[in-house]
Structure formats: C-alpha cells, structure tokens
Amino acid sequence: MGKIESAETLGAGILNVSRRGFLKGSSGLALGFFLAPLMRGGEALAATASQPFGPNAFVRIDGDGVVTVLAKHLEMGQGSYTGLATLLAEELDADWDKVRVEGAPADVKQYNNNAFGPMQGTGGSTAMANSWEQMRNAGASARAMLVGAAAQRWGVPASEISVSEGVVSHAASGRKAGFGELVEAAAQLPVPQQVQLKDPKDFKLIGKVELRRKDSRDKTDGSAIFTQDFKLPGMLVAVVAYPPRFGGVPRSVDSSKAKAVRDVVEVVEFRDLPHGRAGVAVLAKNTWAARQGRDALVIDWDESKAFTLGSEEILAQYRESASQPGIPATRTGDAEAALAAAAKTVEAEYEFPYLAHAAMEPMNCLVKLSDDRCEIWNGEQFQTVDQAIIGGYLGLPPEKVSLTQLYAGGSFGRRAGSRSDYLVEAVAITRAARAKGHDVPVKMVWTREDDTRGGYYRPMFVHRVRIGLDEAGTLQAWHNRLVGQSIMVGTSMEPVMVKGGIDHTSVEGVSNLSYAVPNLQVELSTPTNIQVPVLWWRSVGHTHTGYVAETMIDEAAVAAGKDPYTFRDSLLEKHPRHRGVLKLAAERAGWDKPLAPGANGEKRGRGIAVHESFGSFVAQVAEVTVKADGSYRVDRVVCAVDCGIAINPDVIHAQMEGGIGFALAAARHGAITLKEGRVEQSNFHDFQVLRINEMPTIEVHIQPSGENPTGVGEPGVPPLAPAVANALFAATGVRLRKLPFPAQITA
Secondary structure, three states: OOOOOOOOOOOOOOOOOOOOOOEOOOOEEEEOOOOHHHOEOOEOOOOEOOEOOOOOOOEEEOOOOOEEEEEOOOOOOOOHHHHHHHHHHHHHOOOHHHEEEEEOOOOHHHHOOOOOOOOOOOOOOOHHHHHHHHHHHHHHHHHHHHHHHHHHHHOOOHHHEEEEOOEEEEOOOOEEEEHHHHHHHHOOOOOOOOOOOOOHHHOOOOOOOOOOOOOHHHHHHOOOOEHHHOOOOOOEEEEEEOOOEOOOEEEEEEOHHHHOOOOEEEEEEEOOOOOOOOEEEEEEOOHHHHHHHHHHOEEEEEOOOOOOOOHHHHHHHHHHHHOOOOEEEEEEOOHHHHHHHOOEEEEEEEEEOEEOOOOOOOOEEEEEEEOOEEEEEEOOOOHHHHHHHHHHHHOOOHHHEEEEEOEOOOOOOOOOOOOOHHHHHHHHHHHHHHHOOOOOOEEEEOOHHHHHHOOOEEOOEEEEEEEEEOOOOOEEEEEEEEEEOOOOOOOOOHHHHEEOOEEHHHHOOOOOOOOOOOEEEEEEEOOOOOOOOEOOOOOOOHHHHHHHHHHHHHHHHHHHOOOHHHHHHHOOOOOHHHHHHHHHHHHHHOOOOOOOOOOOOOEEEEEEEEEEEOOEEEEEEEEEEEOOOOEEEEEEEEEEEEOOOOOOHHHHHHHHHHHHHHHHHHHHOOOEOEEOOEEOOOOOOOOOOOOHHHOOEEEEEEOOOOOOOOOOOOOOOOOHHHHHHHHHHHHHOOOOOEOOOOOEOOO
16 A cells, blocks of 8 residues: 555654553563553553553563564565564564564554554555564563563672573673563563663664564464464355446345355345445355355346446546646646757657456455454454444444454455455445344455455556657656546545645656656546546555656657666766665666577567655666567566665565566556456456566665665565566567557567
C-alpha cells in the first residue's frame, strides 16, 4: 500500500515509561511502554498488578531465558518478524537462538504504527522505519532492568555489569546469570525513564548477514500456522458463489442440489455489505464439500446495476480523458510555453492494465461470533481499519472485534483492504449461519479463481507525456497527464490522502519527479463511473509512474544524444542518494564496458533505471538477449539499494530479489482484462506469475548508509520494468509503452 502522511516517529525521549510491569505466576518479566497519546498530564499511565503486561508490551522474558518479541507488524514473507526481533534483541543483548516472535493482538493504543497513527497496520514499507527507535528502546529498557536486578543481587555498581547473548556478567567477581534467573527480581524494578541506545559501531546483530530469519524453520518444517491451517472445534467452511459481473446480486437461488452434496450443512446469502458486494455461500464440514456445493448452486443473477464495460471500452474512455486537461497535481514554471519553444520534443502514450495481487495464499478468514463479540483469525494486515468496519457492520465497538494475527502467505497490498471486503463477507456469512441455527465458527475460503476474479486490483492507467529539450539537449519541459481510478476515494483515508481532487497514490513518483526540469506540469483525471474495485498493489502508484519516468528520461537521453546513465546523473545533482545507487549499479554492472555479443543472430541490450519510493532508493541495470524471432530473455539484473542502515542484509537481498521477480512477472505477463464486465482471467494459466526459467541472475548491492532505516518490501519493484524496457530498446530500437510487453519484440 502507499505511504500515509507520517505522524512524528517515536524517539527515545517519547518512550517515557512509568513504574513497572509484572508477569506473576510464570517467573517472567513483561515490559509495558506508553506512547504519547496515552499520557495524562505528562505522566505515563502506570501498569498495575491487575494489568501485568501494560499497554505496548513488546517483550516477554520467561524463566528459561526465552525472549518473546511481540510483533505489531504482520509477517507475510517480507521479514518483519526477523527485523523487529533484531532491533529489540540488539539492545537487549539477547541470545538470538532464544528469541522467538509472536504476532501482537489488535490494539491501536498499544501497537500503533507510528508512520500511520493513530492506526495499527502493516504497509507502505513502514515496518522497520516506524519501529527503529521504538523496538530498540524496548530492548534497552529490558536490559537495564535485568542489569539493575543483577546489581542489587550482587551488590555491585550497574556500570560494572555487562550483557552478552542472554548472560549478565560481572567480570571483577566472575559472577554470571542468565536472563531467566533475573526476571522475577527485574520485574520489581521501575522501568527507566530514558535509556542509552548503542552506537552503531557496537551493533552485534543489526547489519549481520548471517542472522537466521525467525520464520524460516516453521515455514520449512510445516509447523507455521497460516489461516488455511487454523481450525476451531465445530468449525464450518464457507465457499462463495459471486456474481459474474461487479455489481450483480442474486435474484433467485436454487440450493437443492448443493444441499444434496455430502457434508454440506447450509446455504446462506449476503448483500448490502459496506463494500457493496453480494454472494451466496455454501457451508460444509470441509473445503471440498463446500466447493462442490457451491458449484452445484443454480443462481439467477440480477445484473441490472452491474458493470458491463470491457477493458477496451475503459481504455478508450481514458484516452479521451487524457486528451483533455486534468486537475493539476504539480505545476512548476510554464511547461506549455517551454514545449512550444523546445528544439526537440518527444510525445508518448502509455497503457497499464489492471493487476491482481495473486498471493500464494488466497484470501481467507476464520470468524467466531457471539452476541457481543467478534473474534477473527487471519493474516491480519490492517487491524484498526478492519476493527472499525467490522464493528460498524455488527453494531459493536471496535474493541469488541478481536483479531489474532497469523502468518500470511503473501499479500502485496491485498490483505490491507481499505474496505475490509473479504473479512466483512466472512462475518456476514457467520452471522447468517447463526440466524439459521448454526452457532459455530466459520472459515471462509477463496479458491484461486475467486481470488483472481475478486477485484481490488491495481488500477488501470493511461499516461500521456510530452517532454521538451533545448538545442544543447538539456531537459526543459515535462507535461504528464494521468487517467485512472482512485484507490482512496470513498474510503476512510480519503480526507488525508485526497487533496483538491488529487489522490496522492495516483501521481506519486512523477508529481515529485527527482530529475531537474524547470517546467513540470502533472495533471490527473479520475473517472467515477468505473465499478471495478481497486486497491494498492506492491509499490502502488510507483508501479506505473516509475515506468513512465524512467522510460521517458531514457528517450530524452537518446534525443539529446547522451548516454542514459550520464544523462540521469547530470539531472540528479540535488539528489545524492539517487546518484549514489545509480553509480553503484552502473559500476557493478560494468556499464562502461560493452556487452558480449549474442550468438546466432541474437541481439543484446542493457538498460538502466533509478527510482525512489517509500523513502528508499533503488537503481537497477538489466541485460537482455533478443533472439532472431523477437523472443527475449532477461539475463541479468544488477540492483543497488539505499535503505538507510541495513538491519538485516539477507532480508534486504531477498526483498530486492523478490521484488524483481514480482515486477518481471507483471512486465512480461500481468494483465487482468474485462469483456462486457466479466473478468477474463481465472488462475495461473492465464494470469501467469514468473516461472523459474524466466528468473534472471540477480546481484544485489547495499549502499552503506548512516541514515535511519527505510523500507525494502516495495522499492525493488518500480525500477525493474523500465530497466528491462530500456534494455530491449537498446537491443531492438523498439520503445514499449504498453504493459505487459509482447512475447516477441520486433521492429
């Protein structure tokens, strides 16, 4: 999802804490931390014996010395559990082998995302950035209390005590104690008001390549619990029949054949939900029976209000809109006058299709409902939004909606629903089942087909761009019109993210263009008659704006008769971090050396791109080979990333590699298309993810930095497609302005 305007990040001085937290009866230590919104008259609310953990408890230490880190961010494959644990364990000086991680419960007062706030959720590549000082302070405070307990026990100054790998030591006397031996005494001490964090030169865990991920073993041996694995006694499974067009509703339902399927228990309908979708759910004792029952339903759909346009009709409308002025998002200088006076101009129109998220684990959700409470288990990404929407639907206060965070098998933005669509559907099905006498938990399961056709796609976009250069080949003007649906309009985030008719997530990456151009005008047109549900998709607006920016700047370089790398570098004098990764990628790729020639009539090309998103800077160089028949392969991608201090280098490498594969799948194959309002794709055979034989050789290089950490989950995606497109141009002379790319590139 996209970046939400940040609240001030917590610093060491804000994490003022009071008195103590207890873990009675289990020989443990729990720490409670209190954010500024919980202060009363400048004093933090005190933890008490009846509230042993206190708000914002990020760490527990038991009598065996096992350290449990409570992660406020969802682990969906991006490494947040490992990163959060690294931050806390670094300052605690814990034994990494004795650190475990649990998902924190839903409670915005305790687990606020400080980049969103007040809101608990994972997205926008904010997990490490917003937790950088918070989790370190949590670990440092726990360490100080353990040291204090040891100092009291041994009668020595705390300044003489050291801590390493979960052992507290006093060198002069030779005394040692493990964390577990000290937790009861430490729990009686006041939590320090301020703590001294380590100098980065003293880090033992942060920045270490060999640190093992905390979710690897569970995911390798099959013990990791995803929503699909989780069961409750008496649980029924629901599989849903959805209308073939967005906006359809059931007119009549014949469920007789469905109810005749063995193990099918009930059939229920839902409609009039907050997100407007309707469906018919079959509940059964297992998934297979529910799916068979769903397929046996006979439904007459009322499509009188359904969306019936196809992709080509939508594109035609967008092209027409792009020919007319939109709402200005950025206006610097006079782009029209500069274009009129330009010695050279380049004009281009770009088309970007709808894209599904295609996470490995389709959407699912387990619900247990009572008269005054709703309990949910799932890969929970947007706790505060989901609590509010579900609570509003049920007439319950948000705190009566409990959300247990399990592992998620990918998301790429899909589980961070702005309208909580699939969760509300699961709740509606459970409520309808209760009304028919089935007061049991219900797990709603989507098939891959449901997931592919379920909407909430990356929006379709059209860009129309004109750039102008002077006689010396200097970039003088950039005029960019964008047309596409808004992700934010109609959601609770609209007041923050939509200003003056401009959805920031639609224009991010081009409205704040980093290249020095004296005359820049960016305009946005947002259609309101398209009923296709849209949502953020990994790197959000940067998925299309980054492509436009980096292929157009390449065209400008060619028009100026200049090298694409040096042309970019000359326009980034005010952006040293862009230049840093650009230089690193070019050097490591051997940009100044010619590519080895292709064999048997093959053509080879190299392309470059650099882009900033979510506070991180990524440059990529792609090498391609084009065969005589126009088919091609991406041979190599060299990636340079500046994400501030590298907390977990191995995770950074993995996320850059994963982002490159994800982006290459979209560039080569990705498109959701509609015909007369029906989604044409259904599964991986026609919405193809990247095959292993298509994956290029990837090198990832991390730019050393002393800046605070930023995100890596999304920033690896935007530069890939333009780098490949620029490489294909270098090989063939063909510019690619419509995604996905054709299977064969011919002049």
